[in-house]
Amino acid sequence: MTKNKEKQSARMVFAANLRLARRLRDVSQEALALDAGLSRTYVSEVERGERNVSIDNMGLLADALQIPLKDLVDPERFKVLD
């Protein structure tokens, strides 16, 4: 019986969902950074899970992508149905 899949950290879920949501909306990191008032490097680091992003910046990113923040922290939200 394979071990239950390790629970992904909140940081990595947010990183993956942010990237997916951005790509689904065909928005570049540059455009997202501009809309959110953050730097492109910062957005790139958040998407790679290298930043312990704060809630204020999470709110800015969600608003810039016009997506509810809860969708960006939900591990199931962008899961392709197996």
Add this chain to the structure above:
Amino acid sequence: MTKNKEKQSARMVFAANLRLARRLRDVSQEALALDAGLSRTYVSEVERGERNVSIDNMGLLADALQIPLKDLVDPERFKVLD
């Protein structure tokens, strides 16, 4: 026509939901802080919206309360049906 209710910031939604979720589970700030590996003062400041809490700590708090993080950032989650 009254102006649409101002959108609550992500920080204030998390602050309010954390307090509600903790109380609904009858958990003290002390016990939550201990479970999450954070200080009681820190938990109290987060619940008052005084902390720009990071995603790693948001994950620790959600896990300690055994609630999905998405519920703690959802402004509708604990809304009492009008």
